[in-house]
Amino acid sequence: MRAEGFGLELIASDGVARTARMTTPHGVVETPAFMPVATFGAVRGISAAELAEAGAQILLSNTYHLHERPGEQTIEQLGGLHGFTGWTGPWLTDSGGYQVTSLADRARLDEDGVVFTSPLDGRRRSLTPEIAIQIQEALGSDIAMVLDQCIPIEKESDGRTEEKALESAMERTLRWADRSRRVRRRESQAVFAIVQGGVSEALRRRSAEGTAELDFDGHAHGGLGLGESRDERRQAVAVANAALPADRPRYLMGLGRPLDLLDGVAAGIDLFDCVVPTRNGRHGLLFTSEGTLALRNAAFERDEGPIDPSCACPACQRHSRAYLRHLIRGGEALGARLASLHNLTYYLNLLARARRAIETGTLAALHAEIEGLATHRI
Amino acid sequence: MRAEGFGLELIASDGVARTARMTTPHGVVETPAFMPVATFGAVRGISAAELAEAGAQILLSNTYHLHERPGEQTIEQLGGLHGFTGWTGPWLTDSGGYQVTSLADRARLDEDGVVFTSPLDGRRRSLTPEIAIQIQEALGSDIAMVLDQCIPIEKESDGRTEEKALESAMERTLRWADRSRRVRRRESQAVFAIVQGGVSEALRRRSAEGTAELDFDGHAHGGLGLGESRDERRQAVAVANAALPADRPRYLMGLGRPLDLLDGVAAGIDLFDCVVPTRNGRHGLLFTSEGTLALRNAAFERDEGPIDPSCACPACQRHSRAYLRHLIRGGEALGARLASLHNLTYYLNLLARARRAIETGTLAALHAEIEGLATHRI
Numbered sequence: 209m210r211a212e213g214f215g216l217e218l219i220a221s222d223g224v225a226r227t228a229r230m231t232t233p234h235g236v237v238e239t240p241a242f243m244p245v246a247t248f249g250a251v252r253g254i255s256a257a258e259l260a261e262a263g264a265q266i267l268l269s270n271t272y273h274l275h276e277r278p279g280e281q282t283i284e285q286l287g288g289l290h291g292f293t294g295w296t297g298p299w300l301t302d303s304g305g306y307q308v309t310s311l312a313d314r315a316r317l318d319e320d321g322v323v324f325t326s327p328l329d330g331r332r333r334s335l336t337p338e339i340a341i342q343i344q345e346a347l348g349s350d351i352a353m354v355l356d357q358c359i360p361i362e363k364e365s366d367g368r369t370e371e372k373a374l375e376s377a378m379e380r381t382l383r384w385a386d387r388s389r390r391v392r393r394r395e396s397q398a399v400f401a402i403v404q405g406g407v408s409e410a411l412r413r414r415s416a417e418g419t420a421e422l423d424f425d426g427h428a429h430g431g432l433g434l435g436e437s438r439d440e441r442r443q444a445v446a447v448a449n450a451a452l453p454a455d456r457p458r459y460l461m462g463l464g465r466p467l468d469l470l471d472g473v474a475a476g477i478d479l480f481d482c483v484v485p486t487r488n489g490r491h492g493l494l495f496t497s498e499g500t501l502a503l504r505n506a507a508f509e510r511d512e513g514p515i516d517p518s519c520a521c522p523a524c525q526r527h528s529r530a531y532l533r534h535l536i537r538g539g540e541a542l543g544a545r546l547a548s549l550h551n552l553t554y555y556l557n558l559l560a561r562a563r564r565a566i567e568t569g570t571l572a573a574l575h576a577e578i579e580g581l582a583t584h585r586i
Numbered sequence: 587m588r589a590e591g592f593g594l595e596l597i598a599s600d601g602v603a604r605t606a607r608m609t610t611p612h613g614v615v616e617t618p619a620f621m622p623v624a625t626f627g628a629v630r631g632i633s634a635a636e637l638a639e640a641g642a643q644i645l646l647s648n649t650y651h652l653h654e655r656p657g658e659q660t661i662e663q664l665g666g667l668h669g670f671t672g673w674t675g676p677w678l679t680d681s682g683g684y685q686v687t688s689l690a691d692r693a694r695l696d697e698d699g700v701v702f703t704s705p706l707d708g709r710r711r712s713l714t715p716e717i718a719i720q721i722q723e724a725l726g727s728d729i730a731m732v733l734d735q736c737i738p739i740e741k742e743s744d745g746r747t748e749e750k751a752l753e754s755a756m757e758r759t760l761r762w763a764d765r766s767r768r769v770r771r772r773e774s775q776a777v778f779a780i781v782q783g784g785v786s787e788a789l790r791r792r793s794a795e796g797t798a799e800l801d802f803d804g805h806a807h808g809g810l811g812l813g814e815s816r817d818e819r820r821q822a823v824a825v826a827n828a829a830l831p832a833d834r835p836r837y838l839m840g841l842g843r844p845l846d847l848l849d850g851v852a853a854g855i856d857l858f859d860c861v862v863p864t865r866n867g868r869h870g871l872l873f874t875s876e877g878t879l880a881l882r883n884a885a886f887e888r889d890e891g892p893i894d895p896s897c898a899c900p901a902c903q904r905h906s907r908a909y910l911r912h913l914i915r916g917g918e919a920l921g922a923r924l925a926s927l928h929n930l931t932y933y934l935n936l937l938a939r940a941r942r943a944i945e946t947g948t949l950a951a952l953h954a955e956i957e958g959l960a961t962h963r964i
Contacts, residue, residue: 249912253631253919255900278887278912285888286908294904509656510663522633526672530664534627534656541631541919 209389211398211425214350216457216478220567224449224476227566230457232298232350233396234290235265239457239478240562242469242555243268243300245486248277249293252486253545254552256295262521262549263556266298266350268481271343272307272335276328280346288348300481301349302461303340305356319380321355337384338391345394351426354388356381356402358431374406381430382418389422398425400459403448406431407440416451426457429477433463438471445475466495466558467582470575473562480559485551490544492536495554499584503533503547521553522546587767589776589803592728594835594856598945602827602854605944608835610676610728611774612668613643617835617856618944620847620937621646621678622930623864626655627671630864631923632930634673640899640927641934644676644728646859649721650685650713654706658724666726678859679727680839681718683734697758699733715762716769723772729804732766734759734780736809752784759808760796767800776803778837781826784809785818794829804835807855811841816849823853844873844936845960848953851940858937863929868922870914873932877962881911881925899931900924 216239217229230237244251244259246267251259259267269289274280286292289299305322309315312324321336337355344352357377359370385401392399401424405411419427429448432441441463449458459479460472469480485495492503496516501508503515511529523532523546535543558578565571591611598605608615622629622637624645629637637645647667652658664670667677683700687693690702699714715733722730735755737748763779770777779802783789797805807826810819819841827836837857838850847858863873870881874894879886881893889907901910901924913921936956943949 248916248918249909250918250920253923255920255924256904257900273916277916278908282888282908286890286906292906292909292912294909510660512664522635526634528664528670530656530660531627531670531672534670538626538651538655540626540628541922542628542633544919545631545923546633 209392209395210423212395214398214425216426216455218455222566222569222571223474225474225562225566225571226454226476226478227563228457228478230478232266232398234296234298234350237265237298238563240469240473240559241265241479242559243479243481244552245270245481245483246293246295247273249274249283249289251552252490252548253541254549256293258522258549259295259552260297262553263560264297264552266300266479267295268300268302269347269349270304270307271301271340271347272304272311274301274347275304275343276326280343284346284348288346290348298351299347299349300351300459300479301344301347301353303353303355304335304343305340306358308335309358317357319383321384337387341388341391341399345392345397348394349397351398351400352392353428354381354385354399354401354424356384356404356430358404359406370406371408371411374404374408374411378404378411378415382415382422385419385422385424389424400424400426400428400457402428402430402461403452404431405444405448407436407444409443409447412444412448413451416448420452424456426459427452428459428461430461432460433468438467441468442471442475445472445477449476465582466555466578469555469558470562470578473559473566474571474575485555486548489548489551492533492543492547494547495551496586499581499586501529501586503529503536505533508533515550516554519550519553519557521550523550587770587773588801590773592776592803594804594833596833600944600947600949601852603852603940603944603949604832604854604856605941606835606856608856610644610776612674612676612728615643615676616941618847618851618937618940619643619857620933621857621859623648623859623861624671624673625651627652627661627667629930630868630926631919632927634671636900636927637673637930638675640931641938642675642930644678644857645673646678646680647725647727648682648685649679649718649725650682650689652679652725653682653721654704658721662724662726666724668726676729677725677727678729678837678857679722679725679731681731681733682713682721683718684736686713687736695735697761699762715765719766719769719777723770723775726772727775729776729778730770731806732759732763732777732779732802734762734782734808736782737784748784749786749789752782752786752789756782756789756793760793760800763797763800763802767802778802778804778806778835780806780808780839781830782809783822783826785814785822787821787825790822790826791829794826798830802834804837805830806837806839808839810838811846819846820849820853823850823855827854843960844933844956847933847936848940848956851937851944852949852953863933864926867926867929870911870921870925872925873929874964877959877964879907879964881907881914886911893928894932897928897931897935899928901928
């Protein structure tokens with residue numbers, strides 16, 4: 209089964225990078241695209257209107273959080289994520305697996321799925337590939353993710369044990385993807401499978417090939433951004449992308465910093481999500497066209513200039529670094545809000561620039577520019 | 587000395603209630619008016635544009651907080667509160683006295699002023715009537731308040747001791763007002779003196795008469811909302827108002843709930859401030875045209891209706907009770923923001939209705955309506 213009303217139309221390419229139009233039941237997404245993270249159905253402190261104004265086209269929400277509160281039945285009855293939240297554009301939901309294993313109490317994983325204790329009510333619950341699909345069908349997202357098993361990269365471990373554990377998790381992820389495929393019922397919802405295998409080229413290739421055979425609507429790279437080097441990550445993505453069908457979206461999960469995004473774009477990735485822009489914003493770490501700005505720095509105490517003179521966000525248009533620094537230091541909610549919105553605007557603009565660069569064959573120059581900024585502190 | 591570019595032009599009255607145009611160097615305020623509280627130069631989580639859209643005309647900021655961070659010199663150098671914050675309309679600042687005695691460590695008060703230990707850097711500082719004026723002149727507010735001594739109402743104390751302490755604080759407040767008057771230099775800044783005297787009619791009258799003789803730009807009622815009954819409060823305000831010149835603004839400090847505002851309006855008050863709308867909003871207690879709504883209540887879990895069908899704020903126009911309840915329960919910043927903005931909109935609309943009611947001689951009907959709602963829970 210493939211989803212109805214969902215597809216990818218390529219516009220241009222530059223090397224293996226490509227820009228495309230991804231059609232979903234709730235609107236078109238120009239890719240490569242960044243998806244702001246709306247964990248509980250809202251991006252921390254920021255309204256749907258502000259996100260749209262900043263250039264967001266699609267949001268990501270966390271299935272585990274919504275399952276715990278308010279529960280998928282409540283959201284389904286209130287019109288799914290689109291009716292419930294006020295963001296009527298496309299939604300992607302994760303499977304909940306990563307959150308369950310990292311947030312829930314006493315999560316235990318076996319072939320069937322994950323059994324865990326809810327921190328909310330202390331009850332034991334289970335998350336299986338089938339349940340993950342059912343919850344996401346109730347949430348009504350445009351893109352659902354399969355449940356996968358992700359092994360954190362253990363730098364210190366014996367290499368052979370690690371490879372065995374990675375292989376076992378990768379093979380299980382394939383079996384879980386197959387189970388997910390068989391239970392999906394919602395025709396208007398795309399489902400993406402997830403490539404695993406750590407940074408082993410052989411495992412990544414085998415995972416991508418096995419995943420491709422299952423005929424999903426799109427594919428994701430999982431288990432990255434967990435301590436591997438930049439080269440390892442780029443290699444892992446490249447190997448898998450070569451084995452994945454080019455006519456379907458590719459999503460690099462949970463990454464990352466601006467350079468990670470450009471690395472991904474250059475490798476042919478279409479979708480990104482990360483909490484870095486909002487989390488860093490709340491802490492006063494701001495992305496600008498001249499590098500990273502640590503707003504708590506005393507140097508900005510009386511700085512009347514905007515965060516970034518080339519930015520059109522409300523923070524840069526209306527407020528000085530001095531005022532925003534004051535708000536962030538005082539823990540004022542308006543500071544976190546304005547700084548997060550600034551960083552999201554930076555990310556969304558960066559992807560818009562990447563799309564134009566691919567169309568004009570100038571992606572390498574943009575990539576080099578961001579590489580030059582990566583370690584630059586204002 | 588009286589401030590230049592500051593004045594009150596009466597438009598209409600209904601009993602002793604009046605509606606007027608208060609001119610300040612940064613714009614006209616139609617009174618009676620509610621001033622949202624922007625403690626650190628920002629209303630929690632809400633932008634200046636949203637405040638203006640909701641009908642705010644003037645904001646209040648807390649001198650003690652700004653003195654501690656970022657310091658009045660920084661704000662002065664950055665164009666005062668108007669240049670620093672992005673709210674370019676009128677500002678009122680308090681004297682810092684109430685905050686120092688309630689928030690600072692080891693505050694000690696004598697005839698000279700207050701000596702306290704800053705919780706920020708552990709240093710001893712002092713706040714005198716002269717320093718309070720100097721700080722506010724640096725902040726550049728349109729209306730500054732004199733330092734006063736406020737005695738909390740002690741329900742349990744021996745009545746005679748209390749009266750003595752109240753009288754002593756009231757007399758000291760008069761002496762401090764006189765000192766404040768002598769040091770003010772900023773011609774474009776109005777200064778308001780503060781009536782004290784607890785709920786003793788004799789002390790309130792003496793305080794108001796003594797204050798009136800000092801020829802300030804406006805007058806405030808202090809030391810209320812601290813445990814006295816509604817009748818005691820109304821009587822205290824009425825007695826003082828009768829002794830204050832009618833051609834200058836009257837400000838009821840720190841109060842309160844919607845009925846407190848209507849009681850004040852009916853007694854001839856022109857200005858109000860209170861943290862109730864924003865604080866209650868953050869906790870999910872919402873004011874509506876049908877009474878108070880406790881949004882955390884399970885009854886609203888799947889309620890698709892707006893908080894208040896007759897409200898035009900962004901929360902009511904775009905979101906359901908179910909979604910806002912979900913955000914508030916999850917501690918999502920967007921929930922606090924939208925709920926606070928709703929409550930502020932309610933307060934600002936209530937005062938707009940009061941102004942129209944005074945013009946049309948129908949204030950008693952509005953007062954009765956709000957009295958009927960005061961204990962009503964949806």
